[in-house]
Amino acid sequence: MNEQELSERIEQGAELLDQEYPEWFSEIDEGRLDLRSHCSDVLAQLFGSYKDGLRFLEMEYKEAQDHxxxxxxEDGDVPDIDEQYIALTRLWREAINKRLTA
Structure with a gap:
């Protein structure tokens, strides 16, 4: 996935959170935010765990990726997964800051 695709998906996810969990962005600890970890990703910080966040949003794993x-x-077909997660975390921080400064 390229950065534009990641950015579009994050915007969908942020818009969903805007609807389902207003002011969600004010509860994220950006210093702890790490999308590689289900202990400190967006959903874990908001709902206590990644899986609890999926349940709250009534979302499956594929939908989570789409957002x-x-x-x-699953198939190990993402050779640059670490770089993608680093980009994903950075782009979520940008989405959060955009909302904090709006």
């Missing part, structure tokens, strides 16, 4: 909340690598 920029994870990167599925």
């Amino acid at each position: 920029g909340l994870t990167i599925l690598n």
